[in-house]
Amino acid sequence: MSSLRARLPERGMTIALLRRGALLWLLARMLVVAGGAALSGHVSLGIFAPTALALSLAVGAMGLLDARRRNEHRFLANLGVSPLTIVLLSIIPALVAELALRIAGLQ
Amino acid sequence: MTLVLRADSIGKAFGGRSVLTAATLRAYAGQIAFLVGRNGCGKSTLLNIAVGALEAGDGIVTFKGRAYLRPTWHTLARQGLYYLPDRDLLSPSRTVRQHLSAVARQFGSGGADAAAQVCDVAPFLDRRCGDLSTGERRRVEVATAVARKPECLLADEPLRHIDPRDRTLIAKVLQYMASRGCAVVVTGQDVEDLFDLADSVVWCTDGTTYELGSPGTAASNWRFAATYLGAARAARLAAGFVPAAGERGTFRE
Numbered sequence: 001m002s003s004l005r006a007r008l009p010e011r012g013m014t015i016a017l018l019r020r021g022a023l024l025w026l027l028a029r030m031l032v033v034a035g036g037a038a039l040s041g042h043v044s045l046g047i048f049a050p051t052a053l054a055l056s057l058a059v060g061a062m063g064l065l066d067a068r069r070r071n072e073h074r075f076l077a078n079l080g081v082s083p084l085t086i087v088l089l090s091i092i093p094a095l096v097a098e099l100a101l102r103i104a105g106l107q
Numbered sequence: 108m109t110l111v112l113r114a115d116s117i118g119k120a121f122g123g124r125s126v127l128t129a130a131t132l133r134a135y136a137g138q139i140a141f142l143v144g145r146n147g148c149g150k151s152t153l154l155n156i157a158v159g160a161l162e163a164g165d166g167i168v169t170f171k172g173r174a175y176l177r178p179t180w181h182t183l184a185r186q187g188l189y190y191l192p193d194r195d196l197l198s199p200s201r202t203v204r205q206h207l208s209a210v211a212r213q214f215g216s217g218g219a220d221a222a223a224q225v226c227d228v229a230p231f232l233d234r235r236c237g238d239l240s241t242g243e244r245r246r247v248e249v250a251t252a253v254a255r256k257p258e259c260l261l262a263d264e265p266l267r268h269i270d271p272r273d274r275t276l277i278a279k280v281l282q283y284m285a286s287r288g289c290a291v292v293v294t295g296q297d298v299e300d301l302f303d304l305a306d307s308v309v310w311c312t313d314g315t316t317y318e319l320g321s322p323g324t325a326a327s328n329w330r331f332a333a334t335y336l337g338a339a340r341a342a343r344l345a346a347g348f349v350p351a352a353g354e355r356g357t358f359r360e
Contacts, residue, residue, distance in 0.1 A: 006185055010212040012205065072198045075206065077160070078255070079213045080185035 009081045013072075014089060020066055021090035024059045025097055045101060056094035063090020109136040111171060111259045111290035112188070114157040118165035118314075119149070126152050128314035130166075134259050134290035139281060141301045141322070142294045144311035145335060150294045151193060153311060154261050157292075158190040159183050171258065187258035189251075191265060196248045199237025203228055203247050206236065210254040218254045226250035226280055242273040249280050259290040266297045278304045298336065302326070302344055310335065323347075 008014055032055060037043045047055070064086050067073050076086065112134040119127045126149040134140060144150050155161035157168055159178035168178045170186055180190065197206055203223075211219035223229040226246045236244060245265065252260055265281065266274045278300060285291050285306075295301050302308070308325035310317045312334065319325035323345065326332065332341030 010209050012212075013209055070198050070200060071195050072201075074160075074190075074192060074196050075198060075209075075251075077180040078184050078189055078196070078251070079209065080181050082179065082181040085181075 007085055009079055017089040018093055021063050022093035024062045025094035028055055028059055052098040056091050059094040060087040060091035111136050113169040116166045117156050117163050119152055119163055130316045132157050134292050136290050137285055137288050138306045139285050139291040140307050140309055141305035142309045148311045150311050151263050154263050158261055189255045189257035189260050191248050191262040193263040197236040202233050202235055204232040206251055207254050210251050216256045222250040222253035225253055242269050245269055249277050262293045264295045266295050274300055
């Protein structure tokens with residue numbers, strides 16, 4: 001547990017990364033839905049599970065790029081936080097949201 | 108002297124151009140080593156490899172007795188290493204307080220307030236780092252290192268583009284950290300200031316490094332004097348004669 005704690009950034013940074021992951025997922029999801037609506041002619045929140053997974057991974061990559069854009073990656077490295085941890089923290093909100101949509105029957 | 112960090116036989120090439128062939132860097136607890144060399148000789152590359160920010164072509168890094176063929180910055184940071192790159196450590200959108208608190212909370216060091224006082228950043232704790240001047244930002248970067256209380260600090264050009272007052276402050280802070288047992292390595296071209304600060308000088312040239320000993324010994328090394336310092340500056344440094352800004356020269360103790 002202490003090992004996991006050492007790999008995560010402190011609470012403020014963790015919350016910031018999770019919040020950004022959620023925002024990135026929302027933007028990516030809106031783009032996917034808008035693209036689907038443009039192609040099919042009707043709006044649907046539903047996407048295939050592999051697409052949802054790919055979307056979540058893309059959000060993780062975008063989260064890492066966003067941290068680099070904000071010049072946070074060096075500071076986070078000094079805090080002992082790896083790039084993989086940044087990716088994972090960005091992915092978590094996307095996975096949770098996709099799961100919530102499926103449970104709610106909106107997929 | 109306890110050896111904290113050792114980067115041995117480091118080699119690195121960029122696109123076929125060999126920058127380092129067999130460079131070595133050692134950091135001892137409580138000592139300040141000055142890594143010096145001409146622009147482009149590979150000082151920053153060596154620091155980046157030692158900290159794990161860049162992968163070496165050859166060589167091995169040992170930190171606190173543990174050898175790493177491929178060290179990573181975050182792994183060494185968790186073990187007690189702190190790296191001040193030559194620029195862009197801080198996030199422009201976050202405040203000084205947020206940076207210092209993040210370090211203190213992450214490592215339970217609880218030294219954010221003390222670090223702010225030591226580095227004279229208390230007056231602008233709630234300003235965003237993007238709104239600070241170069242000197243203020245550098246002081247904040249050093250303050251984050253103080254808050255971390257690292258066992259080893261690598262500082263790439265900590266005095267670059269800094270006014271004399273801040274240079275003195277940062278030099279004192281680095282000495283303070285070394286006095287607390289931190290192994291410090293600094294680079295830069297501010298030879299007079301860094302010679303005053305350092306316990307030992309390491310010369311990086313032709314892809315390798317030479318440990319020249321104390322600053323006084325280094326200044327009297329004829330090859331170092333001829334190819335890096337220049338004869339006049341070498342003579343001044345060796346004699347302890349360093350001209351202050353705007354003056355013809357003053358004697359130091």
